[in-house]
Amino acid sequence: MLELLTCAEMAAADGRTIAGGTPGIVLMERAGQAVAERVLARAAGPRRIAVLCGPGNNGGDGFVVARLLAAAGHDVAVHALVPPDRLTGDAAEAARGWEGEILPLAGWRADGVDIVVDAMFGAGLARDIAAPLDAVIAAVNAAGAHVVAVDVPSGIDGDTGAVRGCAIQADETVTFARRKPGHLLMPGRGHCGPVHVADIGITDATVAGLDVRTAANAPGLWRGELPRPDAAGHKYKRGHLVVASGGPARTGAARLAARAGLRAGAGLVTVASPPSAVAVNAAQLTAVMVRAVDGAEGLADLLSDARFSALVLGPALGIGEETRRMVEVAAAARRHLVLDADALTSFSNNLAGLWQVVTSAAPAGIVLTPHEGEFARLFGEAEGVAQARSKLERARAAAAASGAVVVLKGPDTVIAAPDGRAAINENAPPWLATAGTGDVLAGIIGGLMAQEMPAFAAACAGVWMHGAAATAFGPGLIAEDLPEMLPQVWRTLLD
Numbered sequence: 001m002l003e004l005l006t007c008a009e010m011a012a013a014d015g016r017t018i019a020g021g022t023p024g025i026v027l028m029e030r031a032g033q034a035v036a037e038r039v040l041a042r043a044a045g046p047r048r049i050a051v052l053c054g055p056g057n058n059g060g061d062g063f064v065v066a067r068l069l070a071a072a073g074h075d076v077a078v079h080a081l082v083p084p085d086r087l088t089g090d091a092a093e094a095a096r097g098w099e100g101e102i103l104p105l106a107g108w109r110a111d112g113v114d115i116v117v118d119a120m121f122g123a124g125l126a127r128d129i130a131a132p133l134d135a136v137i138a139a140v141n142a143a144g145a146h147v148v149a150v151d152v153p154s155g156i157d158g159d160t161g162a163v164r165g166c167a168i169q170a171d172e173t174v175t176f177a178r179r180k181p182g183h184l185l186m187p188g189r190g191h192c193g194p195v196h197v198a199d200i201g202i203t204d205a206t207v208a209g210l211d212v213r214t215a216a217n218a219p220g221l222w223r224g225e226l227p228r229p230d231a232a233g234h235k236y237k238r239g240h241l242v243v244a245s246g247g248p249a250r251t252g253a254a255r256l257a258a259r260a261g262l263r264a265g266a267g268l269v270t271v272a273s274p275p276s277a278v279a280v281n282a283a284q285l286t287a288v289m290v291r292a293v294d295g296a297e298g299l300a301d302l303l304s305d306a307r308f309s310a311l312v313l314g315p316a317l318g319i320g321e322e323t324r325r326m327v328e329v330a331a332a333a334r335r336h337l338v339l340d341a342d343a344l345t346s347f348s349n350n351l352a353g354l355w356q357v358v359t360s361a362a363p364a365g366i367v368l369t370p371h372e373g374e375f376a377r378l379f380g381e382a383e384g385v386a387q388a389r390s391k392l393e394r395a396r397a398a399a400a401a402s403g404a405v406v407v408l409k410g411p412d413t414v415i416a417a418p419d420g421r422a423a424i425n426e427n428a429p430p431w432l433a434t435a436g437t438g439d440v441l442a443g444i445i446g447g448l449m450a451q452e453m454p455a456f457a458a459a460c461a462g463v464w465m466h467g468a469a470a471t472a473f474g475p476g477l478i479a480e481d482l483p484e485m486l487p488q489v490w491r492t493l494l495d
């Protein structure tokens with residue numbers, strides 16, 4: 001159930017189900033029943049309910065909802081954008097099932113209604129909402145009624161989560177078969193409220209037949225690939241992560257990443273510290289080891305020992321030629337790499353150089369963990385990125401352009417693999433917006449890759465564990481707290 005279907009994929013699933021012998025009106029009836037059930041669950045006693053119907057099948061669902069709610073004894077008013085004779089197909093048939101009056105939609109006023117069912121636009125939203133519908137949406141949002149959106153809040157693009165001009169602010173959303181990317185991507189997610197996925201008879205086999213490449217990020221996606229220490233194991237079997245430190249006044253980021261890597265399960269972690277910062281680092285490290293490593297040359301020496309299986313490069317490392325050379329040395333040694341922060345910025349507008357790093361590191365895994373600013377500097381000119389319609393497609397294009405796994409961070413972090421797979425994360429709480437949490441994320445992913453977890457799975461798992469750790473701690477979180485919450489997160493994953 002983790003697949004996320006685009007509007008086109010949903011239509012294809014619809015079409016295949018209909019071709020398989022289920023009439024479209026049956027799907028619409030089931031969709032309407034699912035929405036009506038949510039409304040009835042909400043409406044303790046008889047309620048005044050407004051059902052707002054658009055000109056297509058989203059509106060068609062609305063007519064089914066209206067009929068069912070009226071039959072259940074509620075005071076239902078239907079407002080439609082177009083008269084019934086302008087409806088076609090299943091929507092026309094559903095409208096015929098509504099025996100009550102059909103009032104105009106334009107100019108709609110709340111007039112104390114208790115519940116609004118938003119059945120104006122769903123998967124067929126094709127352009128920005130314009131007058132007079134913008135005023136209707138504003139009236140719904142100001143009404144103070146409980147708003148239930150059918151499929152997608154009207155005005156939200158189901159594929160991208162974008163607001164097309166203006167959009168309904170729903171208290172809950174009922175969608176069908178699977179969620180869409182727009183239910184997880186911002187700002188769409190913020191318009192949905194809780195999203196209920198109704199089974200309307202579209203089978204898992206039908207969904208599987210679509211070869212969907214996008215999923216919601218959750219343990220079900222990668223739990224099977226998590227490293228599990230075995231009783232006979234020893235620390236060397238769990239890999240050795242190296243984290244490169246900045247100079248004496250810039251060592252905290254590397255220590256945050258290093259501790260996170262240890263808590264993520266790496267058998268050993270070493271901070272590769274400039275000689276000038278060894279004392280600073282050594283004074284604050286215990287289980288994490290520290291080695292004096294002087295720039296790219298020093299790193300090349302260190303990596304002559306094959307036991308160093310993965311590296312995190314970037315947190316407060318410094319921007320420029322020396323960092324670029326350290327990245328190139330680590331890639332040439334074919335070690336798993338997490339490139340974050342300064343390592344990313346050091347390759348700004350140098351996609352060719354980044355591509356070279358990725359190809360020379362193969363088959364080792366490479367994960368890039370940019371925030372939006374670093375992403376723009378890295379991929380602003382990349383093929384397909386400028387044209388991408390959504391954060392999901394931008395991350396996908398960047399992964400294809402770089403050959404690396406790309407973690408495009410934010411409240412709706414997208415993890416994209418060069419082969420087209422992608423996952424959208426939805427468990428990041430607002431407390432993660434504090435200094436150093438990015439360093440911790442890089443460390444968690446590095447710690448998992450040190451244990452040979454494949455790059456895409458390690459990136460998805462790392463992002464999810466990072467969010468779960470932040471939720472476990474709650475308000476007042478600072479970056480240092482995150483690694484300490486990982487044991488609790490591990491227990492939920494390994495039980």
Ligand SMILES: NC(=O)C1=CN([C@@H]2O[C@H](COP(=O)(O)OP(=O)(O)OC[C@H]3O[C@@H](n4cnc5c(N)ncnc54)[C@H](O)[C@@H]3O)[C@@H](O)[C@H]2O)[C@H](O)CC1
Binds near residue numbers: 055056058128
């Ligand atoms: N398996 C399923 O997902 C099912 C989905 N159902 C419902 O069908 C809609 C999709 O219906 P569709 O007719 O394709 O599109 P909409 O009803 O969303 O849009 C209607 C129509 O509106 C016009 N339009 C688009 N944008 C605008 C705009 N900004 N302003 C004015 N008019 C606009 C355009 O012509 C569209 O065609 C899906 O969401 C579900 O609710 C099935 O009922 C059950 C199975």
Ligand SMILES: [K+]
Binds near residue numbers: 151
């Ligand atoms: K809708």
